[in-house]
Amino acid sequence: MKFVSTRGKAPAVCASEAIMQGLAPDGGLYVPQSFPPLTHLAIHEISSYPELAFEVLAPFFEDDPLREDLAEICMDAFNFPVPLVTLREQETVLELFHGPTAAFKDFGARFLAACMERMLAKQQRRLTILVATSGDTGGAVAAAFANRKGIDVKVLYPKGRVSGRQQQQLTCWGGNIQAYEVDGSFDDCQKMVKEAFMDKDISLQWGLSSANSINLGRLLPQSVYYVFASHLYNQAFGKKPTIIIPSGNVGNSCAAFWALTMGAPIERIVLSVNENRTIPDFLSSGTYQPRDSVQTLANAMDVGAPSNMERLFHLYPDTDTLARMLTAYSVDDPTIEATIKEVYGGLGYILCPHTATGERVRRDYFAGQPTIVVSTAHPAKFEQVVEPLIGTTIEVPENLAKLLDKNASFKAIGTDYKDLFN
16 A cells, blocks of 8 residues: 655655655655545444554555554554434534543544554654644644654644634643644745745654654545544434534544545535635635634634645546535634533533534534534533623533643744744
């Protein structure tokens, strides 16, 4: 199994090489040369989520230096529940917030950290991880890489655009984790990371790699929970679900398309976005036009130039095919607030602002149909938004409470990537 760049001007590499590099040398993103079908998967015989992850991911690591470690990596990374919760008949929620930082990013970040630590030990070298975050990625990466041997992490987040609890998760680590508050947007943070990678002197001197969803090691494990959830749904209801995914940088959604391509029993994939309308506008106009991000209540989705669209364009190079495969709806802030109130009032279920975009899309366009809404973060991370709407205090889960008690520190910088290395 080899992985190639979306831009086609870099040599094919194995999984561990793609994971360690992050970005391909030509500036593209690594994607599988082909997708192994899931026909080998005896889903009824699999007893645990880590075992399923191993079975789904093993073909991607054939003849790879990490192949012998893969089962242990999956046990290390996926040691928390992945429940599929039924809200109403045929309408379910896939709760991906039961990991250490209460967000779906824990899946990819923990898998990536476990892979990298083992590869660095084999290679006897050090690595510096750069990660830009619009809210949840940085906290998940920091938690996953904290105290890992051979790895330093630099986390960039936009000043004033993450929630208080998100910022605490980004800045409470110390040790091998350094947090940077950037006086700009998430897109500025992402641009700084890419500029640092393209600076050959800095990249070589610091041994740079990425833990954003541009890294293959984030997306491969995320495809697993779509295989898992769609099979679980299929067993429970006898139907293929439409999966509705709150989307920002489109890595999570891209992983779902990879699962679909492998043969997971998925009827359709739908993206819910906030007021950053780049994707819905592309689907309505036929012209893909990235733009500056807009600040919203669903801040982890505040992305105007989603990096992983490059992977979707590679998967579906014909624009008409992509437009047929991709569906996306935009949900504004007042509607997010109204949905949180409506769902809590009717069902007693508490949504975070991101998950609320998915639930709104379900209620407006897929009500009563076989559906899974992907819940990307625990609502306790956004208590300042959610608690006034539902009129009650959200219980903080134990995994999140541990992080809120720690001391925090960060460095304030502008938008010059060289400031990261002073």
